[in-house]
Amino acid sequence: MMTLTFATLAVSSFFLWWRKAQWGWVAVLAALMLGLVIFNGDVDFSQNLGIQL
């Protein structure tokens, strides 16, 4: 999953450099959404928020 997010950014930046592609922002938002899914899996919300008050 993490590899996929970085690969998305690498491919988008390649097309931005090569073809001045204008769709890169959609790919970046998709990568961030994927990052959010990874973050959600990393934090066990059912147990705690990882914050000690």
Added chain:
Amino acid sequence: MTRPTLSPEIARVLNFVGIMALVGVLLGAYIYQFSYRELPCTLCLLQRLAMFAVAFGAAMNLMLGPDPRHYGVCLVSAMFGLGISIRQTLLHINPYFDGHTGQPTLEATANPAFGQAVMGLNLYVWGIVIFATVILATGIVLLFRGQFEPAKQEPQWLSRLAAIGVGALFVMATLETVTVFMECGLGDCPNDGSWNWWIFR
């Protein structure tokens, strides 16, 4: 009275400076992981992802010309990164917390910081500083409307600058993709900071 203005050319140069600063930070973190032999954790990689995304927004400004949508990419990405950095800082803010039992202890070493500090701050605390700076800088640059006016013919040096900036981002993103694949494969990444590459298991 003349209005303070920011030409599209100057805005693009500022975006170039931002890209190079972020690529520098990412390169520093990349070198750090090899020199200290510490693989980045999931949250660390998500912060790097956010930095790449911020730099990508700036790269779009540099390559295609300043646009509110590109600055929006920077802001959304910086907010994402800020959230992750704050989360990781809060995880390690209390040394008297045993992460295994979830109970407070009398040992100040029960919950050590993740990784080595750089200039007194851990990398995730630097993350808060960097993402907050990005949000502030983007907000200030957005105050100037002159940059969104149609640009005249693009000078040659600006095209070269754009190719260098976006090329540097592409090279760094490719390097990161390769090492993330070697570390995590296509599954979850290790979270213990060990030198335990997926590809060598």
